[in-house]
Amino acid sequence: MNDFYVAGIGASAGGLAALKLLLEHLPAKTGVAFVLIQHLPADHRSALVELLRPVASIPVSEASDRTLLEPDHFYVCPSKANIELENGVIRLVPLTDAQKGHMSIDAFFYSLARRQQQRAVAVVLSGTGSDGAAGLRAVKAAGGLTFAQDPETAQYDGMPQSAIETGCVDFVLSIPEIACALSRITSVPAEEACQDKAEESTYDGQEETQRILHLLKASTDIDFSHYKPATIGRRVQRRIVVHGLEGVAAYATHLGTRPAEMEALTNDLLIGVTEFFRDPSAFEALTASVYPAFQPGLSGDEPVRVWVAGCSSGEEAYSIAMSLLEFYGDGSVPQIQIFATDLSAKGIAKARSGVYSREELHRGLSEERIDRFFTRVENGYRINKRVREMCVFARQNLIKDPPFSRLDLISCRNLLIYLKPAVQARLLSLFHFALKPGGYLLLGKSESIASAHGLFAPLDKGNRIYMKTKTQSTYQSAEPRAEGPRREQPERPIEPAYDEMRSDLQMEADRILLARYAPSGVVVND
Structure with a gap:
């Protein structure tokens, strides 16, 4: 990784005017x-x-193979090749006939994310289609910064609009504003330094940070106070620098008067990044150690029930569905119910559509899986009907909304790491309650059950797969109780909580049955 930022800029139709304007406003240093x-x-x-x-x-030149990247230089990709980064140098990859017309911007952004990580910057300018959107998500997932030209200022708004719809764009700006922001990003500390500064700014400006959290809750009804202070502070700190503001107090004032910035910060904090079959070894472990345990329960009326908590745009839920179908193969396949939930309305909408770009598929899927489980449509590839009907997507606040119940498997990957330890512990207790006896929990690579206090036993520690123990648990919201004096309340017993969830699930079942099988109709009150 270079010790300076590398900005990938993607443009297509209408891009020349945007690029000229960008370079006119970029300073020499x-x-x-x-x-x-x-x-x-x-x-x-x-x-x-x-x-x-x-x-x-700044110097502008056509990129050549093995060119050493230098800051304050502008490299232009030649027409007959893709660009990749490798050990600080540009590598040109000649295009085959089959690759002509493919997503070249996505391809570079993926390489940029792998090599530069938090020092990667993705910028999507004017153009038609959706090239750049999937790669921009990868840059965001790697901790980099992402920009899109304001569609209202773009000659062709297809590419910037597609990028914005991923929910992974940090800043939507005009071209002069993008140039100004790019001139400031060297002041954004690297991840470790940024975390230190974020914690420092969070504690030094605690009152202003609380003001930001209150503004977010009033606007979105999402309480981000359950997130770790460093998670909040790190993202706020980056936005302070790019916007050229003086500190947390100035940013709080800025935020309170700009709804677009409120939405952008919310999307930044929701961290909606994923891909198909993320961490393939985890899926191999599920197939080897977890799915076989589902087989003895086949009775025709006993479905396999899975909950994907924090499903983002659906790739994780569909990956589990595909891997289950592959596991059962040509044999008897039980009814499979996959409940997938997330806070992000944009993520849930994309998941329900089941449509993904070619580049999004190629991140984790073989051609064999693409051919088997997807159908080509005008704007990408749609998951096939069999897989789609296994999955129910819903918006849910995991911390305060009731969970699903009698589950065989819960997948909650790369969410707990952003939450405070007390909230992590409550969520793990909730997961224990929601699972069947002997049910399984899959966490992310950087997550553990350390705060679960005997609720789970490791099944595959390396892949973060755990089994529910026989320890008894009761349902309570994962939302921490308010501070201050309060009357002691008895712990909620299992039976009423189960009745509440059973009612909730019955309503969901009625909704699915009516949507799928009942004719359209209206009710008239005379």
Whole structure:
């Protein structure tokens, strides 16, 4: 990884005017290396270098193989190759006939995310289609910064709009504003330093941080006070720097008067990043050690029940569905119910649509799986009906809403790490209550059951798979109780909580049955 930021810039139709404006506003010294990926016919000689040089205050050159990246330089990808990063140098990958017209911006953003991680920057400018959206999500997942041109200022808004719809764009700005922001990003500390500064700013500006949390709750009804202070502070700190503000108090004032910034910060904190078959070894372990335990219960009326908590845009839920179908193969397949929930309305909408770009699929799926489980549609690939009908997606606040019950498996990966330890402990207790006896819990690579106090036993420690123990648990919301004097309340017993969840699940079952099988109709009150 280079010790300076590398900004990947993706542009297509209408991109030339945007690029000229960007370079006109970029200062000579930013400390950032820029790499441009522009859609061009493979047999077309690009004149971009000659067109951009006159308006730039930094060197502009066509990228060549094994060029050493330097800050304050602008590299243009040639028309007949893809660009990848490798050990601080540019590598050109010649395009085959089959690759012509493919998602070249996504391909570079993925490479950028792998190599630069938190020092990666993805910028999506004017263009048609959706190239860049999937790769931008990868940059976001790696801890990098993401920008999209304000669609209202773009000659063609398809690419920036597609990027924004991922929910992973940190900043939606005009071209001059993007240039200004890029000139400031070297002031954004690296991840470790950023965390230290975030914690420092959180404690030094505790009152202002609380004001930010109150503003978010009033606007979105999401209580981010359950998140670790460093998680909040780190993201706020980055936005303070990029917006050129003086501190937490100034940012709180800025936030309170700008609904678009409120939405952007909310999306930043929800951290909606995922991919198909993320951490393949975890799915191999499920197939080897967990799914076989589901077979003895086959009785025709006893479904396999799975809950994917924090499902983002659906890739995890669909991956589990696909892996279960592969496990059962040509044999008898039980009824499979996968409940997938998330706080993000955008994520749930995408999951329900079941449509993904080619690049999103190629991140974790083989051609065999794509052919078996997806159908080509106009705007990408749609998950097939059999897999889609196994999954029910719903918006849910995991911390305060009732859970599902009598589950065989819960997958909650890369969510607990962002929450305070007390909330983690309550969620683990909730998961224990929601699972059947002997049910399984799958966590993320950086998560553990340390705060579960004997509720789970390790089944595969390396892949973070645990089995529910026989320890008795009761249901209570994972939301911590308010501070201050209060009257002692008896612990909620299992029976009323189960009745509440049973009612909730009955309503969900009625909704599914009516939506799928009942004719359309209206009720008239005379």
